[in-house]
Amino acid sequence: MKKSLLAMVAALSLGLGGGAQAADTVKIGLMAPLTGSWASEGQGMKKIVELLAEQQNAKGGVLGKPIEVIVEDDGGDPRTASLAAQRLTTKGVAAVVGTYGSSVTEASQAIYDEAGIPQIANGSTAIRLTEKGYQKFFRTAPRDDEQGRMAAQTIEKLGFKKVAILHDSTSYAKGLADEANALLKKKGVEVVFFDALTPKESDYTAILTKLKGANPDVVLFTGYYPEAGLLLKQKKGMNWNVPFIGGDATNNADLVKIAGKAAEGFYFLSPPQPQDLDTPDAKAFLADYQKKYNELPPSIWAVLAGDGFRVAVAGIEGAKSADGAKSAGYLHKDLKNFPGLSGSIAFDAKGDREGEVYRLYKVDADGNFVMQKK
C-alpha cells in the first residue's frame, strides 16, 4: 500500500507537468467556472469560445497560425482561480478570456499582469477591477456604477416613489444595491427597505412577507436569476402584485422557466440579450451556436466571453504579435468600433468598455424578454 501511495504521489507530480510546447499555434486561455455553483455560466462560456475559435481557424486563424483554446476551471472560487491562472501562465497563452465573478477575476488579475498576459474579463462588473492601474486588463462587461445609474434612472422614470432594495450579499449584488441606494436617495426617492437574502434556498416567503410589510411601490432585486425566479413565483402565490426590477444577473432564460407565468411584468436591466443582438454577424453566430449545441447561450455573460475572445484575437492581429504588451497596447489605443456580438466595442484607458450598454427589458405574457425603448 505504501508503495502504491508513493506511486500516486509520483504520478501526481508528473501529472502536474506538461509545460509550454513549441509555438506552432497561438494559444488563447479561457478561465471559466466549469464546476461549482456557476458551472452553467462557465460551460456556456466554453461552448461559445470553442465555437468562435473553430470559426476563426476556418478563416485561417491568427497571424497565419491556428488558434488553440486552453480552458482552465476556476471552480467559481478565488483560490482555485489563482491556481488556474498560474497554470495558464505556464502554458504560453497570448491572452486570457474570463472569468465570471468579480472576486474570482480579482484573484487572478495580478498573476496575469505579472506574467504580461492580457486578460479580458466577461462577467466581472465590480468597479474596482479597473481602478488598480493594470494595463493589460480589459472587460467586455459594463461596470456596476453604470448599471446602478441606469437602475436609479429607470425607477425614477417609471415614477416609483417608495423602493425596496433586496440583494444577496454577493460582492456584485451588494455593490449594485449600494450604488442604486445612494443614487435613489439623492434623487429623493424613498428607500423603505434594504436587506439581503441567502442565495440557493427555495423558500423566500419569509422575506417576501417582510418586504410586503414595508409596502413599497417597487422592489429592486440586484441578485441572480434563480432567486429572482423564486421571488416572483412566491410573490404571486401571496397575491402580491408589486412590480419587480432586476439587475443584469437576472437575465437568464431559466428565469422564466422557474417563475412561470409569474414572470410576466418583471423588468430587468441588462446588456442586450443574445437574441436581441441585432447585427447580422451576431444573428448568424447565434444560428451556428443553436445548430451546434441545440440551445441558446445560457446568458449574455457567455456572449461577452465570446466578445472577449474576438477582442483578444483582434488585439493580436492588430499588433501583429502575440506579445501581451503589444496586443494590450493595441486594444487600448487602436481598437475602435470593433464589431462585437454584443455591439460595438472600444476600451478606455482603464480597460473599461466605452459606451452605454444597458437596456431595460420587460417580460411579456408569453415569457419573452422584450427590450424597451430607450
Next chain:
Amino acid sequence: MNRLTLSVVALVVAVLPFAPLFLNTYQVDVLNSIGLYALLALSLNLILGEAGLFDMGHAAFYAMGAYTAAILNTHYQIPILWTLPLSGLAAGAFALLVARPVIHLRGDYLMIVTIGVGEIVRIALVNDVFGITGGANGIFGISRPKLFGWVIRRPEEFFYLIWGFVALTIFLFLRLKQSRFGRALNYLREDEVAAEGSGIDTDAYKLAAFGLGAAWAGMAGTLFAAKMTIISPESFSFWESVMLFMIVILGGAGSVLGVLLAAFLVIGLPELFRELAGARMLVFGLVMMVMMVVRPQGLWPAQTPRISLAALTGARKP
C-alpha cells in the same frame, strides 16, 4: 518507521527545497497551495486528531487570522509578516472565547457547533461586521511581504516562505506530540473521564487545543492573505472546513506525516484531474471514498508506541 519510508521521507526532504528549480510557476503555486493547506490541516490535527474534538469549522479561525492581518496591514500599514503573531493571537483568543461555553459538548454536537461558528463568522464577514471587513468584496490591496528587505512576490519566493513555515511547524508539532502537553491531548481523546481522574484538567486542555490550533490556523491565514493580496469571505466557506477535515482524517488522525501526505493528495488531486475538466470533482469524490475504504485508519496512521524502548531503558539508568 521502516527503512523504505524513512528513505522516501529523507528523499522528499532533500529534494523539496530545490523544487522551484525544476518546476514551473504553476506547479510551484500548487505546492504553495498544498503548503498552506498542510499548515491548516496540521493545526486542525491538534484539535481533531490529537485531542479528538470534532472541529468542522476550522475555516473560521483561518479567516480570523487572515482578516486580522489584512485589516492591520491595510488600515494601519503594519508590514504583513509582522502581523503574524498578532493574527495568531487574535484567532486563538477568538477560539477560546467561542469554545469556552461549548467545550462540554460531545462528538457530533460539538461538530455542528463548530460548523455553526464557521458559518456565523462567514456571514458576519459578508455583512461587513463593524464596517471593517469589506463585506462580500473582502479586503484588497494587502501589501506584499518583505523579508530582510526582499519583497516576496513570485510563487517561487512564496514557496520558501510557506514551506519554511511548514517545516518549522512540523518540527515544533512533532516535539509537542511527545511532550506532556501532547500526551494530555491524547489522554482526553482516549477517555475523558479517566484523564480527569488521572489529575488532568480536561477542560483546560480542550481549550488549549482549540486555542493553539486556531492560533496556528490564524497564522496560516496571514500567509494566505499575503499571498493572495485580496481576501474575501468565500475563501473561508464551509467547504474549506470540510476539506481540512477530510485531510486530517484521510491522513490518519494524529499523524503529522499522514496529514502532510493527505494535504498533497486532497489539494493536489483536483489539480491532477484538471484534464478531466467538468468531471474532475466527480473523480475526486470517488477517490476519497475509495481511499477511505481501502485505508480506514488513514493513509499513514499515527505511529505507536511513540516512546521507544530505547528511551525506556535509558530512563532506568540514573
Next chain:
Amino acid sequence: MLLEVEDLHVRYGNVEALHGINLQVRQGEIVTILGANGAGKTTTLHAISGLLRPAQGEIRFESRPIHKLPAHRLVGMGIAQAPEGRRIFGTLTVRENLDLGAFTRTDQVQVAETLQWIYQLFPVLAQRREQLAGTLSGGEQQMLAIGRALMARPRVLLLDEPSLGLAPLLVKTIFQTLWEINEAGVTIVLVEQNARAALKLAHRGYVMEVGRIVLEDRADALLANPEVRNAYLGGQAAGE
C-alpha cells in the same frame, strides 16, 4: 449429543485465540467452562452463538453443522446467550427487552406463557416491567439478561459470567434460579470466574488455558482436583 464443538479455531486478525477446542454438551446438562481471563472462554461462547466465525473446525447442534450460520439464525434454532456485561437495551423498558428476546418466535400464545414463566422465575422483572431497563440495579439487569435469553425458549442457554459484579446474596439467588431453569429442561453452558459456585451447580466442567482445553471432568471431580483448587479456587478458601 445436543451441542458438539470439534477442533474449533478462532482468529482475531493474525492472532489465533482458540487452538482447537473440543467440547460436548448433552441434553439437560449444565456444563461449565473455567479458566483464567484471556483463556478463550468468551470467544468459545461467541463462536457457538455465531457472533464469531471459526477459522477452522465444526460446531454441531443436534448433529447439524451451525458454524457457518449467522448469529440471528441460531436463535430461532434454540441457542440463546446472555452475554457478558448483560448488554440489556437500557433505553427500552423491561417488557420491550423481554419481547425482543422472543423476536424470532411467532407463536404468540406460547410467548405469553414463556413471559409468565420468566416473571415467575424473576418476580422483580414483573414489578418493573414498564421501567426502563437502564434504571435497574446490576442484579436486576442480570436477571433481565437471563430472562431475555429465555424468551427465545432456547434448547441451550449460554451464560457468560452471570455473577460478575453481583453481591454475594444475589449470586446465590441467580445460581438457584439457574438450577430451576435447568430443571425446566434447558441445557446450560456456563462460563464463570466464580469457579466454586459454578462447579457446585454444574454436572460437568472444562478447564481452558490460553485457547486450549486442558481438563475435562465431572464437576465434583474437578472441585476435588488439587490442580484446579490451586489454580482457580485460590488454594483454600477464606473462611473455611
Next chain:
Amino acid sequence: MPASGISPISPIHSASPLVEEFLQQLTNGLAVGGIYALIALGYTMVYGVLKLINFAHGDLFTYGAYLGLTLLTSLALTDRLGFALGVLVLVLMVMGLVAVLGAILERAAYRPLRESPRLSAVVSALGASIFLQNTLMLIYGARFQVYPDDILPTATLNVLGLYVPLMRVLIVLASVGMMVALYLFIQKTRIGAAIRAAAIDQGAARLMGIDVNRVILLVFLLGPALGGVAGLMVGLYYGQVNFTMGWVYGMKAFTAAILGGIGNIPGAMVGGLLLGVIEALGAAYVSIAWKDAIAFVVLILILIVRPTGLLGERVADKI
C-alpha cells in the same frame, strides 16, 4: 429623503397587521420546517443505528428532485393518471428509486467501514456526496432544472387574512403524515423494535435473532426514501432544482436533527419545524441577511442549556 410623514407600513384590511404578519411568518416557517424535518429523519435514523452522519443524505434528496422531474416529464404521469393518482405514483417511484440508491451507497461507501473509526466513514460520506453531486451535474448539466409549472393546483387559501397556498398545507400535512407513520412503525411494530434494539447494541440485537445487516439496509431504504420525497416535494412546489441544492438543505436538516437530539425520531421532527420557524422569525424580526447566523446562535444557545439537543437522551457517562 421621505418628504411625507406617512409610515411605510400602511394599514391593511386586517385589524392587527403585526399579529397577521407574525402568523404569516409562522406558517412560512412551518412549511419550510416540514421539509427540513423530512430530510432530518434520514440523518437521524442512520445516526441512530450506525452513529454515522451520512453527509451524502442531502444529495439523495437532490436525486429525489431530479428523478422526480425526469419521471414526471418522460412518463407524463399526471396527464395519463390525473393529478392525484399521478403524483401518488410519482411519489412511490421516487421513494423506491432513491431508497435503492441509498442501499447502494450503504453497500459501497459505508459497509466496508463499519468496524473502522467513525470519522473515516464521515469522510467516505463526504466523498460520496461530492461524487453524487458531480455525477448529477454531468448527467443533467449544470443549469437549473425546472419542473413544469402547470402541474400543481395553485389555489390559495385565505384564512383570517393569511395567504396560505393550498399546496403548502398539503406539503406540511404530507410531511407530518409520513413522520407520524414512521414514528408508529418504529415504536409499535416488531421490525421497529428491531431497529431500536440495533441502535442501542448491535451485538446484543444479533443475539436476539435480529439480522442487523437487514436492519441497517432497511434504515438506508427508509431514510433516503423520505429524503427523496422531500426532494420531489421541493421540486414540485418550488419548481426549480439544481445539483447543489442538497448541500444547503442537507446542512439545514443536519442542524435540525442535532437541534432535536440526533438519533431521536420525534427530535428530528421538532428540530426541523423549529429551525424553519426560527429562520422565518429571525428573517422577519432581526435581519434577513443574518438569518442563518441567527439560527446557528439559537442552536448553540439551546445546546449550551441542553447539550444533547431538545429530545436527545442525556447520556450521563457511566463511571
Next chain:
Amino acid sequence: METLVADGMSPARVPTEGMSLLVLRDLTKRFGGLTAVNAVSFAVEEGSVVGLIGPNGAGKTTVFNLITGHYRPDHGQILFDDRPLAGLRTHRIIARGIARTFQNIRLFQRLTAIENVLAGCHYRMRSGIVGGMLRLPAQRREEREALDRALQELEFVGLQSQAAVLAKNLAYGDQRRLEIARALATQPRLLILDEPAGGMNEQETEALIGLIAQIRARGVTILLIEHDMRLVMRACEKLVVLEYGGKIAEGTPDQIRRDPRVIEAYLGAGDDD
C-alpha cells in the same frame, strides 16, 4: 475498634493511632426522585484499608463518584485531611492526594502501558506548550524523571516487561493492575478501588490481595468496593455496609460477617462461598 451502627449521625472519632484521612458526613445525593446516597457518614483512618460493601444499587459507586468530584453532593460534607472537597473538580481532588480506579476498566486503550502511567504523573509536571515545543533542558529533565517514576510504578505492579504494549493488548488482569499503577503514579495518600477483583478468578484475586498489602505498606490509605468476600475479609480492617443508599453497618470484618442485617441484606445465609 468498635462497631458504629449507622444512625445518620456523624461518626465518633475512632481512637486509633491514625488520624481520619477521609471523613464523610451526612452525605446525600439524589437523582431525580431516587435518593442514591442517603445521609451516609463514615471515616477512613490514615494508613488503613476500608471496604465499602453492599447489594447492587446500594449507592457504593455513587459514594466514590461523590468523593472524586464526578458528582456534587446535595447535602453533607466530605473532608479530606480535614479540608472540605466539595465543589472541587476531579483533577483538583486528584491533586489533593486521592486517586481512583474504575469499575469498568478505563485505560487509554490505544496508548502504551507506560503512557498510561505517565498520565498519573501529569499534574506534578510543569512544562506546557512552549516547553513542549522547544524541549528546554528543564523540560527534558522533568520528562526523564516522570518516565522513571512511571517505570517504577509499572515495576511495582509487575508490568515492567509490558511497558511498550498497548493497553488494549494487555490481558484483563494486567489491565486492572495497570489502572492501579496509573493511580499510584499520582502519588496519592488515598487510593480508591472500585471492584478491583471484578472478573478475576480466585488465583488472580490472591495476587491482588498481595498487591493491596504492598500498596498499604507504602503508606497509602485504601478505600475499596468489592463483592468478593474473601478479598474483603482478608484485606480490609474496617467495612462499611450500604443498602438502599443508607449505611446499615460499620465494623471489623468479623463483626460485619455476623451482623444479622448484613447477612439478610447482602451476604445471604447458609454456606459461605
